[in-house]
Amino acid sequence: MSEVTNKINSTTDEPLKEMPDDRGHFGPYGGRFVAETLMGPLDELEQAYNQYLKNPEFLSEFENELKHYVGRPSPLYHAKRWSAQLGGAQIYLKREDLNHTGAHKINNTVGQALLARRMGKKRIIAETGAGQHGVASATVAARYGMECVVYMGAEDIQRQAINVFRMKLLGAKVVSVEAGSKTLKDALNEAMRDWVTNVDDTFYIIGTVAGPHPYPAMVRDFNAVVGREARQQCLEQAGRLPDTLVACVGGGSNAIGLFHPFLDDKQVSIFGVEAAGEGIETGHHAAPLNAGKPGVLHGNRTYLMEDKYGQIIETHSISAGLDYPGVGPEHAWLKDSGRASYVSVTDKEALQAFHDLTLIEGIIPALESSHALAYTAKIAPEMDKDAIIIANLSGRGDKDIHTVAAHEGITL
Amino acid sequence: MSRIQACFSALQDNNKKALIPFITAGDPDPGLTVGLMHDLVSAGANIIELGIPFSDPMADGPVIQRASERALANGTHTDDIFKMVAEFRQQDDTTPVILMGYLNPIEIMGYENFADKANKSGVDGVLVVDLPPEESGDLNKAFKPKSLDQIYLLSPTTNDGRLDRICEVASGFLYYVSLKGVTGSDRLDVDVVAEKLNQIRSKTSLPLGVGFGIKDPQIAGAVGKISDAVVIGSALVERIAEHADEKEKMKLEVSAFIRSLREALDNID
Numbered sequence: 235m236s237e238v239t240n241k242i243n244s245t246t247d248e249p250l251k252e253m254p255d256d257r258g259h260f261g262p263y264g265g266r267f268v269a270e271t272l273m274g275p276l277d278e279l280e281q282a283y284n285q286y287l288k289n290p291e292f293l294s295e296f297e298n299e300l301k302h303y304v305g306r307p308s309p310l311y312h313a314k315r316w317s318a319q320l321g322g323a324q325i326y327l328k329r330e331d332l333n334h335t336g337a338h339k340i341n342n343t344v345g346q347a348l349l350a351r352r353m354g355k356k357r358i359i360a361e362t363g364a365g366q367h368g369v370a371s372a373t374v375a376a377r378y379g380m381e382c383v384v385y386m387g388a389e390d391i392q393r394q395a396i397n398v399f400r401m402k403l404l405g406a407k408v409v410s411v412e413a414g415s416k417t418l419k420d421a422l423n424e425a426m427r428d429w430v431t432n433v434d435d436t437f438y439i440i441g442t443v444a445g446p447h448p449y450p451a452m453v454r455d456f457n458a459v460v461g462r463e464a465r466q467q468c469l470e471q472a473g474r475l476p477d478t479l480v481a482c483v484g485g486g487s488n489a490i491g492l493f494h495p496f497l498d499d500k501q502v503s504i505f506g507v508e509a510a511g512e513g514i515e516t517g518h519h520a521a522p523l524n525a526g527k528p529g530v531l532h533g534n535r536t537y538l539m540e541d542k543y544g545q546i547i548e549t550h551s552i553s554a555g556l557d558y559p560g561v562g563p564e565h566a567w568l569k570d571s572g573r574a575s576y577v578s579v580t581d582k583e584a585l586q587a588f589h590d591l592t593l594i595e596g597i598i599p600a601l602e603s604s605h606a607l608a609y610t611a612k613i614a615p616e617m618d619k620d621a622i623i624i625a626n627l628s629g630r631g632d633k634d635i636h637t638v639a640a641h642e643g644i645t646l
Numbered sequence: 647m648s649r650i651q652a653c654f655s656a657l658q659d660n661n662k663k664a665l666i667p668f669i670t671a672g673d674p675d676p677g678l679t680v681g682l683m684h685d686l687v688s689a690g691a692n693i694i695e696l697g698i699p700f701s702d703p704m705a706d707g708p709v710i711q712r713a714s715e716r717a718l719a720n721g722t723h724t725d726d727i728f729k730m731v732a733e734f735r736q737q738d739d740t741t742p743v744i745l746m747g748y749l750n751p752i753e754i755m756g757y758e759n760f761a762d763k764a765n766k767s768g769v770d771g772v773l774v775v776d777l778p779p780e781e782s783g784d785l786n787k788a789f790k791p792k793s794l795d796q797i798y799l800l801s802p803t804t805n806d807g808r809l810d811r812i813c814e815v816a817s818g819f820l821y822y823v824s825l826k827g828v829t830g831s832d833r834l835d836v837d838v839v840a841e842k843l844n845q846i847r848s849k850t851s852l853p854l855g856v857g858f859g860i861k862d863p864q865i866a867g868a869v870g871k872i873s874d875a876v877v878i879g880s881a882l883v884e885r886i887a888e889h890a891d892e893k894e895k896m897k898l899e900v901s902a903f904i905r906s907l908r909e910a911l912d913n914i915d
Contacts, residue, residue: 269705270803270804271802274804413715530748544700
């Protein structure tokens with residue numbers, strides 16, 4: 235039996251890994267808060283998810299695609315020079331940037347596209363912020379011969395022109411969303427509207443561990459390959475489990491993918507890094523777990539950035555992929571339960587880490603991942619030289635070079 | 647008897663259908679909302695549905711989404727809406743008022759606080775678009791002692807099991823979403839709606855309203871023939887938006903439109 239099958243079928247007494255309950259609740263978070271029209275389609279999706287994620291044939295198809303199409307397993311790379319410069323813990327990078335399409339997002343889109351095919355859906359839709367999930371969705375749509383429509387905030391389209399063109403080359407239709415703050419949250423609203431109108435033939439591939447049940451659990455399960463590999467690789471390379479995990483958190487899919495297989499390893503400390511933007515104190519940030527409070531948005535209860543009237547407020551981050559006012563409900567639960575800690579780093583700190591890793595290790599990280607790296611650089615010097623940190627290098631930074639150049643006043 | 651029950655009971659006695667217009671509170675201007683509510687009633691509306699604006703109205707189409715944005719830009723918040731309803735009640739103590747909105751602005755107030763203020767201002771029922779019965783137990787508990795009806799949506803994708811569950815918890819009336827899509831869509835098929843309404847009637851004696859996709863007197867008449875109430879939203883909000891800068895003309899247009907719908911509903915053969 236495959237590793238994936240083992241994991242899905244394994245029974246554990248640990249409540250943390252058993253989440254969510256059968257209605258999608260992670261403690262008080264998660265659930266299914268949508269208009270009645272979507273309840274039927276979500277039931278249908280949940281049924282398919284429950285059926286196929288226990289189906290050995292489906293899981294072996296998924297694994298096969300991850301191996302031969304995505305290029306898994308991704309390396310766990312010991313960043314020795316960077317570790318030495320920081321003078322503390324040994325830093326290992328989980329190289330999701332080396333996946334096909336350059337980020338962890340492809341793990342989930344392959345999984346959901348395979349599920350869509352089993353359900354007989356011919357059309358897929360997706361929302362995207364940084365464009366990585368849009369590209370990953372357009373990629374699998376091309377791979378499996380499906381129609382694809384990607385919703386993207388008008389402001390993000392400006393920031394991520396290269397990814398927009400990539401999606402178009404892949405045959406997807408990119409719809410610019412002009413409503414609200416013109417970013418990821420508005421793209422998500424618009425994709426939901428499309429889905430509710432075209433539920434019969436359309437599969438909505440949500441790109442993060444948010445949204446109504448079963449999305450948070452399903453997207454996590456498709457991304458958990460990251461943590462399963464990292465755990466195994468660390469045991470092989472270092473002979474033991476890591477002391478600390480670090481990953482950036484926007485919606486939180488790369489983070490939960492890394493964290494989840496380690497939840498029962500209580501000796502491993504876990505840090506999720508939110509975007510502090512210009513600083514939490516300025517209000518210009520995207521850090522709901524650090525500075526928000528629980529509420530309901532996009533089909534689930536979770537921590538949100540909202541005003542005192544319950545209206546969702548605009549977020550800020552130099553990284554489009556973290557620019558989201560909510561966060562996956564499982565992260566909300568991990569925060570409250572104390573199993574994971576959620577911290578934040580500013581745009582400036584993330585940019586510094588972006589440059590450091592590029593110059594010291596010859597790896598250009600995505601600005602999203604640079605947040606995880608910046609926090610890693612903060613804690614590594616305080617730790618022993620034989621301590622181990624695994625940081626999730628969730629995506630590559632090629633897509634961000636225009637943003638970085640513009641930020642530094644350089645015209646390309 | 648609640649205002650909603652009294653309203654439907656009186657209409658049924660006279661063999662008439664309820665006309666339920668929707669407007670977003672605070673659109674185009676918070677100062678106009680109460681006047682508009684009275685105009686709607688004068689022109690033939692039986693129940694007023696008042697939208698609580700939300701920044702992320704996922705189930706609404708562009709017309710009502712923009713109305714929400716205008717209302718929020720004008721600084722309309724939930725407490726202001728209670729004031730509007732209280733002011734409306736000074737002159738009209740019989741027309742039921744239903745608030746329609748999304749959960750987050752309600753949740754942040756606290757369910758009991760919201761229910762208390764709604765009740766005191768004269769609100770009769772609340773429809774929370776993104777709150778299916780699976781998640782609505784706590785809100786229901788807060789509404790019951792305040793005699794607030796919790797209005798639920800039913801849709802073409804609602805199966806028998808869910809229908810049973812919703813009929814069990816719903817009160818006031820049921821709101822059937824006539825098509826798959828957001829508010830303001832336009833693919834309503836009256837025969838398909840009729841079939842579904844028959845199925846629903848076999849489960850409940852609550853009045854059935856139909857909304858989403860009703861744009862003109864002709865469709866209103868056709869839907870009125872098979873239902874107890876017709877909800878008109880986007881088509882009305884569009885007229886308000888069109889004349890946002892000409893208050894008098896807007897009031898005339900809105901009244902004329904509502905009268906035309908009333909006439910269609912009163913002339914069902």
